[in-house]
Amino acid sequence: MSVQERRARERAKLRSEILSAARELFVRDGYENFSMRKLAEKIEYSPTTIYLYFSDxxxxxxxxxxxxxxxxxxxxxxxxxxxxxxxxxxxxxxxxxxxxxxxxxxxxxxxxxxxxxxxxxxxxxxxxxxxxxxxxxxxxxxxxxxxxxxxxxxxxxxxxxxxxxxxxxxxxxxxxxxxxxxxxxxxxxxxxxxx
Amino acid sequence: MSVQERRARERAKLRSEILSAARELFVRDGYENFSMRKLAEKIEYSPTTIYLYFSDxxxxxxxxxxxxxxxxxxxxxxxxxxxxxxxxxxxxxxxxxxxxxxxxxxxxxxxxxxxxxxxxxxxxxxxxxxxxxxxxxxxxxxxxxxxxxxxxxxxxxxxxxxxxxxxxxxxxxxxxxxxxxxxxxxxxxxxxxxx
DNA sequence: GTGCCATACTTAACGCAGTTAGGTTAATGT
DNA sequence: ACATTAACCTAACTGCGTTAAGTATGGCAC
The missing domain is CATH 1.10.357.10 (Tetracycline Repressor, domain 2)
Structure with a gap:
């Protein structure tokens, strides 16, 4: 059971890291300069990883x-x-x-x-x-x-x-x-x- | 002189055709579904032609x-x-x-x-x-x-x-x-x- | 320990976008 | 007849959102 909890915790953590990086980019550059790829680069993951945490x-x-x-x-x-x-x-x-x-x-x-x-x-x-x-x-x-x-x-x-x-x-x-x-x-x- | 005037007239005409086609698309599909390429197709010109009439x-x-x-x-x-x-x-x-x-x-x-x-x-x-x-x-x-x-x-x-x-x-x-x-x-x- | 399986993540690619560079055609002025 | 110029196009570049298919990893049953 504990291992699942840890995984869920890690998952939630990365999710919130993505969100906060996105917020930073979004606030700094505005909507029209925000892109999934830039976000991916910022968090140092591949772009597609984001789609494991958000549908789009x-x-x-x-x-x-x-x-x-x-x-x-x-x-x-x-x-x-x-x-x-x-x-x-x-x-x-x-x-x-x-x-x-x-x-x-x-x-x-x-x-x-x-x-x-x-x-x-x-x-x-x-x-x-x-x-x-x-x-x-x-x-x-x-x-x-x-x-x-x-x-x-x-x-x-x-x-x-x-x-x-x-x-x-x-x-x-x-x-x-x-x-x-x-x-x-x-x-x-x-x-x-x-x- | 007359030939320049005619050219200018034609130029203005196409320009306004582009604008009105754009308006139609823009109103029908909204901003996020509007694209230069779709506009080009609608007016039956190549996409780049639009750039002869509008800077972007x-x-x-x-x-x-x-x-x-x-x-x-x-x-x-x-x-x-x-x-x-x-x-x-x-x-x-x-x-x-x-x-x-x-x-x-x-x-x-x-x-x-x-x-x-x-x-x-x-x-x-x-x-x-x-x-x-x-x-x-x-x-x-x-x-x-x-x-x-x-x-x-x-x-x-x-x-x-x-x-x-x-x-x-x-x-x-x-x-x-x-x-x-x-x-x-x-x-x-x-x-x-x-x- | 060995084999199995789910999970996390990646690479590669598709289709579409805006835009630019360079070329082609046709009408005009000489 | 020839040079010029304007109008327009093809091809391409870069970047986008998103998907498909693959690879590694780490926990689990035996």
Whole structure:
């Protein structure tokens, strides 16, 4: 029995080495300069070895992004647990979201900006919306619900509101990431809380 | 002189044939299934011929998207010229923007969602923000200014507001294009105009 | 210890991609 | 009639994702 366990451990280890090398390459060079062959060279294995651990390129990248997003979810949940004021919590979550996108552009792009078919080449994959991406919206939804419960936000469909916020955040990320003048930062105090 | 003109005309004609064939392929099959060779086969020329008209794949796609966006700009300007009420005009523009994105997903993706490096592989290309994309924001900005002039919108930085709206629209497009429940349509009358 | 078998990994290859170099043809200007 | 030039093509290079088939290795039954 022990030998199987060791083998499984080694297998898992190499798998995660591949993933982390892939992340490094992907983040450094971006999607369009990432290739299985370069990854293979980096990990000093033959290209085909990767296919013993991932069914194809899309699968590998999906795993990568899922992992990345799990981190964001974790951050959001930490924020939620640390914050006392619900509005502050929502604000911090929103900020964390945009900052995450800006600090992990490759991963953000991979999850949210690449055409579906690129990541989910095979039918039924489609990780972004149903996987960790949705968990992010859930986090926002909880923050929104919190605000509504405390009367800080007009009561309405929380999930819809969360999606609207997410939409805005996604847009903000795009604009802020570009060359525009929109800046991302703590709320300026020139105007009181709206709505 | 006339012979040069004829040549130039023919040249321009083939160029636009290439572009329209490319658009067809690109819209039908999406970015990741588009290839210069397939395009060549469709137009019944050798692959290398395309390179006599476009410096590379990124160049070709840039032209394609620039054209597409010119159409959107045109639509937006028509709307602006037809509308009497400035708020209606802004609303119609916003709706037109999102609808354009939904009805031309491949082009929209190409311009706004693909990583920069894919379209602007060579330095100094970067069509999306500085080209037609920016003209779209200008359109929105004019609509916003109109609303502000008429007192329908709190007076503030018009361009900044336009960018914020654009950001939200971009996000809405993304969410609405996915599997979420957010719907795009004329404003529901359950709540009065906000702000 | 010997033979067996699964597992891990590799080499070689296929088909397709973007792109370039060099050659061919045909129309034009002289 | 001849030289030039533009338009276009064939052939090839490099790199890609992926598959098929092979080789070594290390644990196991006898």
């Amino acid at each position: 390129k899309a699968d590998l990248l999906s795993q990568l992004c899922e992992d990345s997003f799990a981190k964001l979810v974790q951050q959001l949940e930490t924020i939620a647990s640390l914050t006392t004021d619900s509005v502050d919590g929502l604000r911090a979550s929103m900020l964390a979201y945009v900052e995450f996108g800006l600090k992990n552009p490759s991963n953000y792009q991979a999850i949210f900006m690449l055409p579906d078919a690129m990541l989910a080449a095979k039918p039924g994959r489609r990780l972004a919306p149903e996987g960790a991406g949705m968990r992010v919206v859930d986090c926002l939804g909880r923050a929104v619900q919190d605000c509504m419960r405390k009367g800080k936000l007009r009561k309405a469909d929380a999930e819809g509101t969360a999606q609207a916020i997410w939409a805005a955040l996604h847009g903000i990320h795009f604009v802020a990431g570009g060359t525009s003048g929109v800046s991302v930062g703590p709320p300026r105090s020139t105007s009181g809380p709206s709505r | 794949k990124a160049d070709l796609l840039s032209q394609l998207c620039e054209d597409s966006f010119a159409k959107l700009v045109q639509q937006l300007e028509t709307i602006a010229s037809l509308t009497t009420d400035s708020v209606d005009g802004l609303r119609a523009s916003m709706l037109a923007y999102v609808e354009f994105g939904l009805k031309n997903p491949s082009n929209y993706q190409a311009i706004f969602m693909l990583p920069d490096a894919m379209l602007a592989a060579k330095p100094g290309r970067r069509l999306a923000p500085e080209g037609a994309g920016m003209r779209v924001v200008d359109c929105l900005g004019r609509a916003v200014q109109d609303c502000m002039r008429k007192g329908k919108l709190r007076k503030a930085d018009a361009e900044g507001t336009a960018q914020a709206i654009w950001a939200a629209l971009h996000g809405i497009h993304f969410v609405a294009g996915g599997t979420s429940g957010v719907s795009v349509g004329p404003p529901r009358s359950t709540s009065g105009p906000s702000r």
